[in-house]
Amino acid sequence: MRVSRLMLVTLRDVPAEAEIISHQLLLRGGYIRRITSGIYAYMPLMWRVLNKIKKIVEQEMDAAGALQTLLPQLQPADLWRDSGRWQTYTAGEGIMFNLKDRQGRQLGLGPTHEEIITSIAGEIIHSYKQLPINLYQIQTKFRDEIRPRYGLMRSREFIMKDAYSFHSNEKDLKDTYNKMNTTYKQIFSRCGLKTVAVEADSGSIGGAASQEFMVTADAGEDFILISPDGNYAANQEKAISKPPKALSLNPSEPKLIDTPNQKTIEELCSENGLDPSQIVKVLALLASIENGEKHPVLISIRGDQELNEIKLINTLKTEIGKEVLGVTPITQEQLNLQGLSNWPFGSIGPDLEDSNLNGSKNWKTKFLRLIDKTAAELNCFVCGANKKNKHRIYMNWSLLGGTPIEVDLRKAKAGDFCCHNENQKLQEKKGIEVGHIFQLGRKYSEVLETGFTNEVGTQERFWMGCYGIGISRLAQAAIEQHHDEVGICWPISIAPFEVIVVIANIKDSSQKELGENIYLELQAKGIDVLLDDRAERAGVKFKDADLIGIPWKIVVGREAEKGQVELIKRLNRETKLLSTEKVIEKMFKETSGYRK
RNA sequence: CGGGAUGUAGCGCAGCUUGGUAGCGCACUUCGUUCGGGACGAAGGGGCCGCAGGUUCGAAUCCUGUCAUCCCGACCA
Numbered sequence: 001m002r003v004s005r006l007m008l009v010t011l012r013d014v015p016a017e018a019e020i021i022s023h024q025l026l027l028r029g030g031y032i033r034r035i036t037s038g039i040y041a042y043m044p045l046m047w048r049v050l051n052k053i054k055k056i057v058e059q060e061m062d063a064a065g066a067l068q069t070l071l072p073q074l075q076p077a078d079l080w081r082d083s084g085r086w087q088t089y090t091a092g093e094g095i096m097f098n099l100k101d102r103q104g105r106q107l108g109l110g111p112t113h114e115e116i117i118t119s120i121a122g123e124i125i126h127s128y129k130q131l132p133i134n135l136y137q138i139q140t141k142f143r144d145e146i147r148p149r150y151g152l153m154r155s156r157e158f159i160m161k162d163a164y165s166f167h168s169n170e171k172d173l174k175d176t177y178n179k180m181n182t183t184y185k186q187i188f189s190r191c192g193l194k195t196v197a198v199e200a201d202s203g204s205i206g207g208a209a210s211q212e213f214m215v216t217a218d219a220g221e222d223f224i225l226i227s228p229d230g231n232y233a234a235n236q237e238k239a240i241s242k243p244p245k246a247l248s249l250n251p252s253e254p255k256l257i258d259t260p261n262q263k264t265i266e267e268l269c270s271e272n273g274l275d276p277s278q279i280v281k282v283l284a285l286l287a288s289i290e291n292g293e294k295h296p297v298l299i300s301i302r303g304d305q306e307l308n309e310i311k312l313i314n315t316l317k318t319e320i321g322k323e324v325l326g327v328t329p330i331t332q333e334q335l336n337l338q339g340l341s342n343w344p345f346g347s348i349g350p351d352l353e354d355s356n357l358n359g360s361k362n363w364k365t366k367f368l369r370l371i372d373k374t375a376a377e378l379n380c381f382v383c384g385a386n387k388k389n390k391h392r393i394y395m396n397w398s399l400l401g402g403t404p405i406e407v408d409l410r411k412a413k414a415g416d417f418c419c420h421n422e423n424q425k426l427q428e429k430k431g432i433e434v435g436h437i438f439q440l441g442r443k444y445s446e447v448l449e450t451g452f453t454n455e456v457g458t459q460e461r462f463w464m465g466c467y468g469i470g471i472s473r474l475a476q477a478a479i480e481q482h483h484d485e486v487g488i489c490w491p492i493s494i495a496p497f498e499v500i501v502v503i504a505n506i507k508d509s510s511q512k513e514l515g516e517n518i519y520l521e522l523q524a525k526g527i528d529v530l531l532d533d534r535a536e537r538a539g540v541k542f543k544d545a546d547l548i549g550i551p552w553k554i555v556v557g558r559e560a561e562k563g564q565v566e567l568i569k570r571l572n573r574e575t576k577l578l579s580t581e582k583v584i585e586k587m588f589k590e591t592s593g594y595r596k
Numbered sequence: 597c598g599g600g601a602u603g604u605a606g607c608g609c610a611g612c613u614u615g616g617u618a619g620c621g622c623a624c625u626u627c628g629u630u631c632g633g634g635a636c637g638a639a640g641g642g643g644c645c646g647c648a649g650g651u652u653c654g655a656a657u658c659c660u661g662u663c664a665u666c667c668c669g670a671c672c673a
Contacts, residue, residue, distance in 0.1 A: 012622055012634065013608040017666060027607090037665065095671070112673095146597085146671055160673050212673095221672085309670085326670075433673065470673030486633095504632055539633035546633090557632060566632095 003532040020219040022479035023151035038148025038156035048496035066134040077106035109142040122450025128168040136163035159471040167463040192491020199234040210438040214431030217480035237310040241416035246277035263346030279303030280383040290323040302374035308411040347384040372409040440464040488549025497530040500550040504538040504557035515556040
């Protein structure tokens with residue numbers, strides 16, 4: 001391809017909308033154009049990058065025995081009602097774009113494809129002999145993100161590889177899950193990415209085990225916790241750790257203490273000479289259930305610890321047995337709206353009576369009480385007295401009627417000790433999630449009532465796994481890891497072109513001729529080569545080549561008459577003066593590992 | 597949805613305080629000089645100043661509303 005025909009327009013100024021470097025470089029290099037919030041056009045250079053990534057993914061997925069398909073983007077609401085996700089995905093989370101056709105039928109624009117694939121599999125697979133099967137597609141996904149951000153990092157329309165596997169038993173699912181794990185590592189390493197595999201929460205997709213693949217980068221939106229010995233890595237949402245030891249409070253006769261206007265843990269500590277770890281903090285929250293129910297929840301947690309909301313929501317799901325949309329702190333305004341009397345905010349204890357909920361308009365009238373292990377383990381502590389400006393000191397759980405439900409709700413933090421080895425301290429890094437693999441189990445096959453006939457002739461539900469890679473996100477994440485002060489430094493495996501031939505002065509006929517020849521020869525050898533044949537000054541062409549990040553640059557210039565050209569490596573600017581034959585030979589060698 | 601900010605040419609911005617009919621840099625077109633790291637000079641083209649109301653003789657500028665975009669939190673490949 002010739003740069004003169006490439007529709008390439010690079011920008012010198014950074015568009016104001018771009019916050020992070022990868023987004024800026026994509027815009028400046030003419031890779032993408034924003035159409036509206038979270039929706040981008042992939043320009044020709046970008047499309048080539050995406051295709052390179054797709055190719056790698058296809059090769060590795062095919063090698064792992066997966067089958068490529070293409071599933072519809074428009075999906076009937078009924079299918080999503082069957083799986084019970086229509087409500088959550090439209091009204092609740094609202095992440096699914098949805099519409100009505102002219103007959104009034106409701107449709108959704110696919111944010112994911114479990115429903116479609118499971119129903120198809122159910123129609124086609126009837127026997128255990130047909131299993132296992134792993135189907136994948138590379139498809140545009142639609143998600144009405146609450147806040148699209150950072151270009152392709154979190155967009156509302158994006159390209160994703162999603163795979164779904166079907167199995168006759170759990171062991172077989174685990175085998176494929178493990179195979180996908182190694183396949184993913186292979187894919188990311190071929191794309192030139194440094195990734196960390198971390199334990200993850202399976203979120204609204206549901207299911208048992210799940211692992212995320214994170215590109216470590218400062219621009220990442222996720223916090224991950226890693227042990228220095230490399231034996232533990234988890235998303236903060238999921239991470240577990242040993243909390244620091246609590247400072248013990250020597251037991252004494254329980255009593256009421258005056259704590260005027262001491263509402264926060266800090267105030268309580270500084271006014272009374274306490275340590276946060278000696279206090280049981282109580283959070284009054286309201287959980288919203290998908291069927292519209294509102295459950296008041298009381299969380300007790302040690303004063304120096306923070307609540308992990310994801311862990312809480314997961315616990316609530318099992319306790320209540322229904323999909324939980326979210327939790328919010330209960331406010332005075334809400335109490336007023338419910339017609340409830342004032343609560344002693346700032347002095348609430350774990351035993352705040354259920355009578356405080358009597359007469360509420362549409363809340364459940366019984367608290368769901370959860371106690372984090374850190375709080376449950378305290379033998380003697382301070383807590384709210386359920387009276388304004390009063391706390392209780394030297395309390396214990398038997399005085400409060402025991403510890404009803406004991407769970408892990410605390411947020412693990414950098415500096416905490418690891419559970420697998422108390423000499424290891426967790427470190428925090430930021431990561432960009434580029435892949436996620438799940439063991440779904442039988443969640444979808446059960447709700448959609450699909451399955452197969454087993455060896456003994458009885459009906460069983462499929463065991464399922466699902467495996468995603470954000471293709472367009474991966475492309476941008478690669479730039480976060482591979483750039484310098486002048487532009488992108490694509491890993492050669494996913495670069496739009498492997499080499500660019502720059503004719504320094506197009507008006508010099510010997511330069512022009514030599515450049516054209518090298519271009520044609522490289523092309524004939526199957527190398528992805530770009531020829532900068534523009535009548536620009538050399539400097540402009542060099543800057544553009546660096547900005548768009550082509551891994552190799554061949555400059556045909558002053559030495560052209562002697563048949564010599566310069567070969568420059570983008571990554572470190574290493575420069576060699578070579579003969580035409582040598583440069584072609586060298587490029588052939590450098591790109592041979594990446595030929596399709 | 598809550599908090600913050602911004603909408604003026606393809607991109608980056610000034611002008612707005614104190615109303616008088618729009619300007620700078622980059623990019624684009626033409627000519628000349630230059631020609632190995634985003635050249636210089638000259639001459640051009642391009643704007644419903646986000647949109648709708650209002651105030652005024654007159655609005656990019658003041659007022660009201662509205663829409664859009666970006667940033668901070670919840671969502672996720």
